[in-house]
Amino acid sequence: MHCYEQEVLNGEVPLLPIQEWFFMKYSAGMHHWNQAFLIQTPILDQDRLKDSLIKLMEYHDAFKLRFKRVGDMKYLQYYDDSINIPIILPFNHLDVSSLGQSQNCEILLRNILTKWQSRFDIEKGPLWAVGYLSGFAQEKAQVWFAMHHLIVDTVSWRIICDDLRRLYDGSSNLGKKGSSYGEWSRCVQSYGTRKSMTEGVYWRNLVRNVCYFNDNLSKHSGTSANRLATNATSITLNTIQTCSLLRDCPHAYGSNINGLLLTALSYALKELTGNRINYVTLEGHGREDIGDDNMDISRTVGWFTTMYPVLLESDDDLMRSIMNIKAHLMQVPNKGIGYGTIIGYKEQDLPRVSFNYLGQFEAAPLTRAMNSGKNRRWYLTDGIVGAERAEDAFGNDVIAVNGRCMKGQIRFNITSRLNSDRTAQLANSFKSKLEDIIRDCFTTKPLIEIDYSNDFEHPFVLLNADATNILFVLPPGGGGAESYFNNIVQHLSTYKLVLFNNYYYNLKVKNLEKGLSYETLARLYIKYIKLIQSKGPYNFLGWSFGGILAFEISRQLNNAGERIDNIFMIDSYFNANKASLEIGKTHDVDMIDEINHSYLPHIENESFGLNIANMKINIVLFKASTVDKDDRLRYQLALAEYYVNSAFNCLDTLLSHKCIRVIEMHRETHLSWVSNKEEVANICNYLKSFLK
Structure with missing residues (x-):
């Protein structure tokens, strides 16, 4: 049996490729580049919550990570064992009822939560903040987390939510730790060495046309990658549409939800660029099987995300487009885990259209046992979390498409360097094609039936x-x-x-x-x-x-x-x-x-x-x-x-x-x-x- 690192960790931790990418791309606004999320809870005892937070942060080593600049935009990552969690815990409390019921209350709340997370410093700390929000109706409260993205991802949200609930409910400990972030980083480096020959051919072949796509994107969008001004919009599918897209469409078309979403996006990009072949940068959770049975990161907090290019090939026929994109997704080696370490992000630009669908964050209790008594209603929820990024921290993307399913509805936020009309046109085209996919799934016979073993x-x-x-x-x-x-x-x-x-x-x-x-x-x-x-x-x-x-x-x-x-x-x-x-x-x-x-x-x-x-x-x-x-x-x-x-x-x-x-x-x-x-x-x- 593998013995994972259980002691208080210290020393240098190799950067994962996604972290190296961050330091290359975000010199501006790098300290305010966060993820913030909300946990819906019953009314909590604040002292007990603080004690639980201290135990949580002492258990998860990500809260002890710091970064040190060692060269021109080069950084070293290390565990700082001198961090004393009980002393430095950045805990805040806000009674939201004190903001009143005016139209400005949401603006006030957003500004307060932005302020709480705008003081991060990746070298000196802190890299995280916690707030307790009370004053809601129906005996509800919320625990607000903000963490620098360098130390957290969306999978980590669920881990933190579950572990905090267990500690608050009286669990004496969270059990033995799994693999550390440092162990995983070294394992990814080894994977890249082993797979550089086989996977490298695929990736190099794929990316050779990305630079032309990026140039064409700028040409047809009437913008350039250096333009700082951004426009933002969003689209939302109602609960009936969302249910159909998640439940009925994958079966009807023989494709998963990501494939269907990317098919709709491929049509929107085709309308923008005039080309049937386009590219996107796809984000994955990064916690893949990389051939080491000793690795267990299922309960490890950190930024494990992978980013890799994907080709989108659209066709006049919707079904054919779905099949094309399904084919391209299927042949991505091991869900893109090797791209960052084999090809990297320095010499080769990624497509300047990024896409990330986080999946379902349903407003439902973590377990049935939480439906009653003191344990009821701990779950991730949607709401105002403040500005997670500095205004100048948009990066190189011309278009960023980010979505999730919350409270039974799929919602995508679209940020772009296109002008406002083109941004709205892209969003409308994306939504229109999603509606076509939903409508046609009940009348279109799948092109083929496939049993994927x-x-x-x-x-x-x-x-x-x-x-x-x-x-x-x-x-x-x-x-x-x-x-x-x-x-x-x-x-x-x-x-x-x-x-x-x-x-x-x-x-x-x-x-x-x-x-x-x-x-x-x-x-x-x-x-x-x-x-x-x-x-x-x-x-x-x-x-x-x-x-x-x-x-x-x-x-x-x-x-x-x-x-x-x-x-x-x-x-x-x-x-x-x-x-x-x-x-x-x-x-x-x-x-x-x-x-x-x-x-x-x-x-x-x-x-x-x-x-x-x-x-x-x-x-x-x-x-x-x-x-x-x-x-x-x-x-x-x-x-x-x-x-x-x-x-x-x-x-x-x-x-x-x-x-x-x-x-x-x-x-x-x-x-x-x-x-x-x-x-x-x-x-x-x-x-x-x-x-x-």
Whole structure:
């Protein structure tokens, strides 16, 4: 069992990428860049509340964080163990009834709460303040928190709310701590090192057009990123609309709420820029699984947010746009956790449109037990919290869209450097498209039905998303999308590449692959293929296992009436039963995987077979010409030699050899071609000659 840091922490804490971003972007107004929130409570005893707050802040190490400037806009983060919470606790009290009932009372309250949080200093402190608001009707009160964003996020609000309630109700302690912020920061750095090769290709490919988008955004919006003046507006969906959007629409469209919201935003941006391809900076909570079972930050207070670019591709057809954006969101590696540490925020600008939907903050008790007695009605609530940011702390965004669901209604605040008319137009377009999505969900039949298995969380990587021609690339037996990053991807930048990960291998490492067939796998992959391209013609490429999978996918699509133009296979081994029999290793699963022994389709009388026979489908086999005797076990060497010596890798047992174009890879083995830059270039040049 991992032993988390339980003692009073001290010393330096590595900055998370989101904190580094803050220091790069917010030299102005950096001390007043807060998050403030309200906890609805019954009337509380103030002394008991103060004691509970002290225990809360002594338990959560985030309240002891400080920052020290060590260079030109460079800061060091550290735990200050000299902080004495009972002495410095910035506790305030306000009887809101003293403000009266005039129209100015809300302005007065906002000004008071702004003043309470306008004295933060990231180096000297404080970085947080607390207030108790009394004088409400119906025996209600509120606990007001303001914390510098450097030490808190919205997930932390719930943690603080729950822990404060427990302490006030008499809990002697909050249990053992989970992972500290410092432990998590070091773990994220390690993740970036491990994933820099695989995820880096995806991110670098995506961001290469962001600078052009930002320039175009400024051009079409009639503003510039340096303009300080901002305009703000908001949109609200009523309770009926909100309920439908949250409950009915995800099921009807096969998309989550974030995908639907971004679809609506994509139309608003298209109207603004005139382009169907736009980009946003998406914020995530950042508390993702990064491969370390010892990490537990479920109860850790801090700023864990991730920011990463997402491509929004809109279409004249609403359903197609929903599917496009769903596809782009699905292929984001691990919900963007690696972007900040792999790419970073210094050299590469993020899209200057930011989007953040915080989810539901329902005005409901945390547990049913709180419905009665002294525990009743502790929950996060909406209300006036004061100005959380300095007026000059808008950053580089041209447009910022931030929303949440509170009291049964979704509300978005939109702040922009556009003029007031354009800002209102953007907001109205956003709301109008949300209303279209809600209205149409009851009448529109979903484009496809997809069963997203939890075992296949990241089915594909999409590269060159703004390209027109699509090539679907299937994985080899022992790898996934990353198998192609350093070879064919480098030569096919003008094609939209859909690099699939390996569902079969994912199950195999869990010993769950038994009984799975190419036919079943193909049906799964076709669901994702249809998500990206609903109609043919289709083009496929696959290496080894991936080539056979591409063949079976093409078979099923073609038999269903879809057009297939090209099937490119790199040294795929067909008819494993025949090969095994002829080398005397019948049905040997140690020599070649079990799934290969069961694949022997009869295509002669199928539409697929007839179209191949009539040369309507281009079948290309790139074939190894030698074997590497040092890299294979004896029985695997025998199999490799068998296929090298065969004319068509036994594909001619399924269809006429006259229908197969064989391209020999000179002096290359089943595995070595990926390392031969000249051979890779030859393969890609051949692909280009057929891809339209």
